[in-house]
Amino acid sequence: MTVCASPASPTVVAMNPQNASRTAVVACLSRAIHTRTDPLVIHADPWGDRLFSAATWHKVYQFARMGNPQLPEVADEAVVRSAVSMGLRRGPAYPNMIVRSRYAEDALHVAAALGIRQYVLLGAGFDSYALRMPSPEVASVTEIDHPATQSVKQHCIAQAGVTLPGAVRFVAADLSTQDLAAVLAPSLPDPRAPAFFSWLGVTMYLSEEANLKTLRAVAATAAPGSELVFEYVDQRFFDAHRALTEAESALKQTLLALGEPWICGFDPAQLPDVLASAGWSLLEDVADTALVERYDPQGLNGMKPWGLGRLARVRVRVHVGVSGPGAA
Ligand SMILES: C[S@@+](CC[C@H](N)C(=O)[O-])C[C@H]1O[C@@H](n2cnc3c(N)ncnc32)[C@H](O)[C@@H]1O
Secondary structure (H helix, E strand, O other): OOOOOOOOOOOOOOOOOOOOOHHHHHHHHHHHHHHHHOOOOOOOOOOHHHHOOHHHHHHHHHHHHHHOOOOOOOOOHHHHHHHHHHHHHHOOOHHHHHHHHHHHHHHHHHHHHOOOOEEEEEOOOOOOHHHHOOOOOOOEEEEEEOHHHHHHHHHHHHHOOOOOOOOEEEEEOOOOOOOHHHHHHHHOOOOOOOEEEEEOOOHHHOOHHHHHHHHHHHHHHOOOOOEEEEEEEEHHHHOOOOOOOHHHHHHHHHHHHHOOOOOOOEOOOOHHHHHHHHOEEEEEEEEHHHHHHHHOOOOOOOOOOOOOEEEEEEEEOOOOOOOOOOOO
């Protein structure tokens, strides 16, 4: 699949279709569609409209046709964009892809006002914070992602003719196999200062072991006071004895069709203990339904989250014996 937009030649960019995470493309497009079409903009991010080529829209269109066979196989640009926009807006995880970015960036900006100036995105995908840099208080942005997705993103940015600020750095790492602690410490501009981490739309694709390893690695490497916002799926989604709701079923089918099925969730009741054992204190754990209500209390966008998506905001626990009471 060609995923990058080129101002000179929007459709002729040779990239391996298997390279970039498809769900990362869909998430970025969804945020652009939200910014352009929803009556109440919860998260303003138009970058999906700039980064992706016409060929990418066509690829997503073919995917949308699977859910709506009445769409013609061959369609012009306007039909493609409108069908993709409608298809993605109807998707069960569409609200989640919007509210998680809003939640993380709100928390980042609160942390930045309190002096945490380094932002690290784990599994950054096509997140556009580095392209927007909306807060002058955030001094550096470090994107850590699977090398396959990251190289395509860098290519897309270059093809869009954008020069990133020097405060942005990219670090390629496969979180399912690599030791994050080893790549993290040298990646931060100031490893001794606290950092703010986001980890959105990733935990569900990793094994439980890889997730815990990542949590432990960040807690052990990041300075005390560092914070993390991460998205996770309520473990009930994976309960084989529980009947799936219509939205859950649709979501499962969509993920299978995209070739990126979810494999891991957490039990919200056990989350504080799981986090504590990995070096974190839980500050907030909130359901997707509550977040949509928080940001759009009047329901102007008509967003109906699928229900078992959650966001947690956590802080590195004080390393007792190092910086805790009684430390030498
Ligand atoms: C659904 S996308 C989310 C992207 C972005 N955080 C967002 O919210 O739009 C999942 C991201 O996880 C990354 N990812 C999946 N498996 C990974 C792995 N083993 N190591 C590193 N990144 C991984 C993908 O490359 C992709 O960027």
